[in-house]
Amino acid sequence: MRQLGYEVTTGVGRTGVVGVLKNGAGPTVLLRTELDALPVTENTGLPFASTVRTKDDAGNEVGVMHACGHDIHMAAWMGTARIMAANRGTWRGTLVLIGQPAEEIVSGAKAMIADGLLTRFPRPDFALAVHDDARLPSGIVGYHPGPVLANADAITITIFGRGGHGARPDATVDPIVIAARTVLALQTIVSREMSPFDPAVITVGSIHGGTKNNIIPDDVKLLLTVRSFTTPVRQHLLRSIERIAKAEATAAGAPREPKIEYGPPATALVNDSALTKRVGAALVRELGPARAKDAPQEMASEDFSEFQLAGIPTLMLRVGAVEPAKFDAAMKSGTPLPSLHSSQFWPDREPTIKTAMTAEVIALRELMPSQQAR
Numbered sequence: 410m411r412q413l414g415y416e417v418t419t420g421v422g423r424t425g426v427v428g429v430l431k432n433g434a435g436p437t438v439l440l441r442t443e444l445d446a447l448p449v450t451e452n453t454g455l456p457f458a459s460t461v462r463t464k465d466d467a468g469n470e471v472g473v474m475h476a477c478g479h480d481i482h483m484a485a486w487m488g489t490a491r492i493m494a495a496n497r498g499t500w501r502g503t504l505v506l507i508g509q510p511a512e513e514i515v516s517g518a519k520a521m522i523a524d525g526l527l528t529r530f531p532r533p534d535f536a537l538a539v540h541d542d543a544r545l546p547s548g549i550v551g552y553h554p555g556p557v558l559a560n561a562d563a564i565t566i567t568i569f570g571r572g573g574h575g576a577r578p579d580a581t582v583d584p585i586v587i588a589a590r591t592v593l594a595l596q597t598i599v600s601r602e603m604s605p606f607d608p609a610v611i612t613v614g615s616i617h618g619g620t621k622n623n624i625i626p627d628d629v630k631l632l633l634t635v636r637s638f639t640t641p642v643r644q645h646l647l648r649s650i651e652r653i654a655k656a657e658a659t660a661a662g663a664p665r666e667p668k669i670e671y672g673p674p675a676t677a678l679v680n681d682s683a684l685t686k687r688v689g690a691a692l693v694r695e696l697g698p699a700r701a702k703d704a705p706q707e708m709a710s711e712d713f714s715e716f717q718l719a720g721i722p723t724l725m726l727r728v729g730a731v732e733p734a735k736f737d738a739a740m741k742s743g744t745p746l747p748s749l750h751s752s753q754f755w756p757d758r759e760p761t762i763k764t765a766m767t768a769e770v771i772a773l774r775e776l777m778p779s780q781q782a783r
C-alpha cells in the first residue's frame with residue numbers, strides 16, 4: 410500500500426493497519442477488511458488447504474483456517490486499493506482502508522477505535538465492508554437496508570453440584586443431570602416464549618464436566634451463544650436463561666446457585682437505509698438486477714457495528730461465494746451447503762474475489778464521485 414501511495418500506519422489497536430489516500434476535496438469513506446482466521450482444521454482437501462497449527466487461548470493445539478473467508482476479503486481489499494490508486498481521475502475524496510484484527514472475537518473494531526481510528530485519521534462520512542456469503546452463488550452482490558446481522562451474547566454457565574462416587578449418587582448432587590435438564594429447558598425459550606415473528610437463537614455450543622465414568626463431578630460448564638435482532642428480544646432471552654439455569658439448580662437441590670458470566674456482546678449490524686439505497690441503486694445500474702439484489706438477513710454477528718455505534722452510516726455488502734454448479738446441485742438435492750466457519754467451506758475464489766472488488770469500487774466511486782464522472 411505504501412508503494413501505491415497510501416499513508417500507512419500499522420499497530421492501530423495492536424495489529425490493525427490503516428492506509429489513507431487523499432485525492433482532493435470530497436467525502437471520506439472507510440473500507441474495512443478483517444485480518445483474522447479461525448481455530449478450525451481445514452477439511453476441504455484442496456491442494457492449497459491451510460496446514461497452519463497454533464495454540465488457542467486455553468493452550469490447546471488447534472488448526473487454523475480462513476473458514477469465514479477473510480482471506481477473500483483481504484485479497485479484494487488489496488485489489489481495490491490498487492484500482493483506486495491507479496485511477497485517481499475517477500473519484501475525489503479521502504479513502505481510508507483499514508485492516509481490522511480480531512473480528513471473530515468481536516474486539517478488533519473497538520480496539521482500533523479506542524486507539525484513535527476516528528480521531529488520528531480523517532473521520533469517515535461512510536463506512537463500508539464486504540463479506541462473503543456461503544448461501545449465495547458467486548457473482549452475486551447482496552444488499553439489504555436495516556438489521557442484517559444479529560446481537561450476539563456469549564454466556565458461560567457454571568452449574569454446581571456435589572461430587573462423589575459414581576456408585577453412590579445418593580451422597581451427591583449430580584451437576585451433569587442438572588446440566589442435561591438445563592440444556593433441554595433452554596430450548597423452550599425460543600420455541601415457547603418468543604413470538605414466531607421475532608428471530609432468536611440459543612445454542613449451547615460446549616458442555617464440559619467430569620473426568621471419569623465412575624466419578625460424579627463438582628461442576629459442569631455450559632458455553633452458550635445467544636442471538637437476536639432487537640433489544641427487547643435480547644433482554645427477554647437473557648432473563649429467561651438466568652431464570653431457567655437458577656430454577657433447574659434449585660429443583661435438583663444444588664448447594665449453590667449457578668454462576669452466569671457474560672462475554673463482550675456484539676451489537677446487531679444495521680445497514681443505514683439511505684446509504685444502502687444509494688449504493689444498491691449504483692450496483693443494480695452497473696451489474697444489472699440479476700447480479701445485484703436484496704440478500705437475506707442472518708443471525709451471525711460482527712463488530713463492524715462499532716462504526717454505526719460511533720455515529721457513522723454503515724453498509725455491509727454480501728458477495729456470493731458458492732460455485733454456481735455446486736449451488737444448483739445443493740438446491741436440487743436439498744443437502745445444505747457448508748456454512749461459514751465450517752471446516753468444509755470452500756469459496757469459489759476467483760469469481761468471489763473479483764465480485765467483491767467490483768462491488769467495492771462501484772460503491773466507492775458512487776460515494777466519492779469525480780467532477781468528470783458526474
Ligand SMILES: [Zn+2]
Pocket residue numbers: 477513749750
Ligand atoms: Zn466469522
Ligand SMILES: [Zn+2]
Pocket residue numbers: 443477478479512540
Ligand atoms: Zn467473517
